[in-house]
Amino acid sequence: MSQSLQLFTSCSRSPNHQPLPNGHSYSDLKPFLLPGRRRFPVTAFPKLAIKASSSSDLEPSPVLVSENGGAGGALSPAPAAVSSDSSSIEVDAVTEVELKENGFRSTRRTKLVCTIGPATCGFEQLEALAVGGMNVARINMCHGTREWHRRVIERVRRLNEEKGYAVAIMMDTEGSEIHMGDLGGASSAKAEDGEVWTFSVRAFDSTQPERTINVNYDGFAEDVKVGDELLVDGGMVRFEVIEKIGPDVKCLCTDPGLLLPRANLTFWRDGSLVRERNAMLPTISSKDWLDIDFGIAEGVDFIAISFVKSAEVINHLKSYIAARSRDSDIAVIAKIESIDSLKNLEEIIQASDGAMVARGDLGAQIPLEQVPAAQQTIVQVCRQLNKPVIVASQLLESMIEYPTPTRAEVADVSEAVRQRADALMLSGESAMGQYPEKALAVLRSVSLRIEKWWRDEKRHEPMELPDIGSSFSDSISEEICNSAAKMANNLEVDALFVYTKTGHMASLLSRCRPDCPIFAFTSTTSVRRRLNLQWGLIPFRLSFSDDMESNLNKTFALLKARNLIKSGDLVIAVSDMLQSIQVMNVP
Numbered sequence: 361m362s363q364s365l366q367l368f369t370s371c372s373r374s375p376n377h378q379p380l381p382n383g384h385s386y387s388d389l390k391p392f393l394l395p396g397r398r399r400f401p402v403t404a405f406p407k408l409a410i411k412a413s414s415s416s417d418l419e420p421s422p423v424l425v426s427e428n429g430g431a432g433g434a435l436s437p438a439p440a441a442v443s444s445d446s447s448s449i450e451v452d453a454v455t456e457v458e459l460k461e462n463g464f465r466s467t468r469r470t471k472l473v474c475t476i477g478p479a480t481c482g483f484e485q486l487e488a489l490a491v492g493g494m495n496v497a498r499i500n501m502c503h504g505t506r507e508w509h510r511r512v513i514e515r516v517r518r519l520n521e522e523k524g525y526a527v528a529i530m531m532d533t534e535g536s537e538i539h540m541g542d543l544g545g546a547s548s549a550k551a552e553d554g555e556v557w558t559f560s561v562r563a564f565d566s567t568q569p570e571r572t573i574n575v576n577y578d579g580f581a582e583d584v585k586v587g588d589e590l591l592v593d594g595g596m597v598r599f600e601v602i603e604k605i606g607p608d609v610k611c612l613c614t615d616p617g618l619l620l621p622r623a624n625l626t627f628w629r630d631g632s633l634v635r636e637r638n639a640m641l642p643t644i645s646s647k648d649w650l651d652i653d654f655g656i657a658e659g660v661d662f663i664a665i666s667f668v669k670s671a672e673v674i675n676h677l678k679s680y681i682a683a684r685s686r687d688s689d690i691a692v693i694a695k696i697e698s699i700d701s702l703k704n705l706e707e708i709i710q711a712s713d714g715a716m717v718a719r720g721d722l723g724a725q726i727p728l729e730q731v732p733a734a735q736q737t738i739v740q741v742c743r744q745l746n747k748p749v750i751v752a753s754q755l756l757e758s759m760i761e762y763p764t765p766t767r768a769e770v771a772d773v774s775e776a777v778r779q780r781a782d783a784l785m786l787s788g789e790s791a792m793g794q795y796p797e798k799a800l801a802v803l804r805s806v807s808l809r810i811e812k813w814w815r816d817e818k819r820h821e822p823m824e825l826p827d828i829g830s831s832f833s834d835s836i837s838e839e840i841c842n843s844a845a846k847m848a849n850n851l852e853v854d855a856l857f858v859y860t861k862t863g864h865m866a867s868l869l870s871r872c873r874p875d876c877p878i879f880a881f882t883s884t885t886s887v888r889r890r891l892n893l894q895w896g897l898i899p900f901r902l903s904f905s906d907d908m909e910s911n912l913n914k915t916f917a918l919l920k921a922r923n924l925i926k927s928g929d930l931v932i933a934v935s936d937m938l939q940s941i942q943v944m945n946v947p
């Protein structure tokens with residue numbers, strides 16, 4: 361490290377001295393196709409110019425073998441086999457190719473989550489998504505059987521092990537809000553203007569009468585009143601309640617559209633959402649607890665909780681998980697999709713390990729025109745409190761049916777990227793749409809383009825992040841990361857390196873949204889998979905010691921052997937173990 365400059369905070373005296381005592385708790389589908397609307401051809405959409413590299417590039421070297429984290433373009437599949445011995449380094453195979461082909465600075469920073477459903481549950485389909493940049497696979501316990509979900513998890517794990525990806529798994533609970541039944545097996549049903557449909561709390565076995573929909577909530581027929589407005593999926597289809605006959609509620613379709621299995625139902629009276637009974641339903645239902653047990657047993661990386669109302673339920677779940685899963689640490693994501701969750705936003709996010717702007721249901725509870733402001737607030741609060749945030753639902757809704765997005769959808773995706781959300785999510789587009797891979801490619805290319813635009817325009821926002829450290833050592837970590845990120849921008853370094861046991865220092869760097877990518881080295885596979893959700897982090901699995909000098913030498917050697925860095929690259933390194941910022945050229 362001949363050209364290295366080391367800066368130390370006043371707290372540490374030299375790189376080899378003991379760091380400060382660090383008690384870190386590191387912490388229709390409605391085809392909204394208007395007559396004469398022009399749709400641009402698929403080829404008009406910018407494609408990533410990333411070639412698959414030759415297989416020899418990817419041969420596992422004697423010391424190095426790779427695994428996942430995701431980015432990039434139409435990349436080649438990865439090398440087989442993953443080792444985890446102490447002399448190796450593991451990085452997502454897709455990211456590795458992208459780093460080699462495009463260089464550090466152009467790697468994708470925004471992470472991508474894909475909901476897995478019938479369109480994407482096969483091994484090859486999952487692999488295509490991994491190659492296309494999926495960082496996290498989401499399974500929605502609203503749909504499918506546990507056995508079905510188990511097979512998906514098993515395939516994702518097998519992909520990671522055999523092909524070198526590091527796709528994390530997020531399990532999303534059903535929650536106990538009111539929704540329709542599964543349409544007797546049909547994938548959708550069209551409700552036309554003026555038709556009368558029956559919504560019933562009766563359960564139907566195989567033969568569902570025509571224009572009849574089962575409702576999951578026993579109190580439904582009692583609670584609704586004639587004249588109420590019934591909204592499916594927040595207004596994708598609308599009905600008016602015209603008659604109640606015992607368990608059956610007759611409704612007139614006033615806004616036509618496509619009904620999807622298990623679609624969410626809300627009812628409105630005199631322009632307000634009726635929520636008295638809803639509010640009494642538990643956030644985590646008994647079925648959800650069984651699903652959570654399933655998720656813990658399967659070792660999922662994230663559990664997303666639907667319709668969170670307060671921080672209490674998050675704390676409750678976190679203590680449940682802590683008592684039950686000894687070695688793996690499952691992150692809890694709060695879905696912000698109700699009025700109550702907006703009211704208690706800060707305390708919910710503070711209690712959680714991350715949040716999701718679940719615009720589908722949120723848009724059913726607040727007027728649609730308020731959703732963009734709510735999104736911006738949620739993204740900002742998450743950033744301030746240092747929690748990853750996912751922007752979800754209808755990002756590319758038209759791509760369920762069409763191979764290209766609308767301009768409006770591209771603008772929406774761009775806005776989420778511009779807000780520097782950690783992750784974007786596909787729902788129906790990847791679960792049951794016709795073009796899952798194309799939808800993912802659109803998220804990828806829009807993310808890359810907007811991120812580049814941001815950097816080119818040097819739109820550094822002034823860093824007005826509030827202090828969040830809860831102890832003196834936390835505050836030191838925070839200051840170090842803020843300073844390191846600022847130095848990285850000013851010096852235009854190629855990458856930030858962070859050695860982190862719990863991932864906390866890595867997330868503090870990510871929070872600053874620096875111009876360069878952040879290589880996060882961590883020794884556990886579960887931390888590494890969790891870091892997959894955070895903006896700009898490229899997680900590597902690496903065994904490291906408390907001696908930064910030797911960690912850096914080892915990392916440089918391993919990365920150089922893999923052609924991932926070269927002599928002269930400028931790097932800034934920070935770590936959990938040592939309160940220092942080191943700036944150096946790769947020797």
Ligand SMILES: Nc1ncnc2c1ncn2[C@@H]1O[C@H](COP(=O)(O)OP(=O)(O)O)[C@@H](O)[C@H]1O
Nearest residue numbers: 475476477478500502503504620787788791792
């Ligand atoms: N595991 C699954 N099995 C069958 N269909 C699924 C599954 N997951 C998702 N889907 C389909 O994809 C659609 C969009 O998924 P998502 O947004 O997660 O659920 P929802 O529409 O219920 O909020 C669902 O409405 C459903 O039709």
Ligand SMILES: C=C(OP(=O)(O)O)C(=O)O
Nearest residue numbers: 697718719720721752753
């Ligand atoms: C992501 C959401 O939740 P789900 O798909 O589970 O309804 C949403 O409502 O936007």
Ligand SMILES: [K+]
Nearest residue numbers: 502532533534
């Ligand atoms: K759900």
Ligand SMILES: [Mg+2]
Nearest residue numbers: 697718720721
């Ligand atoms: Mg929802």
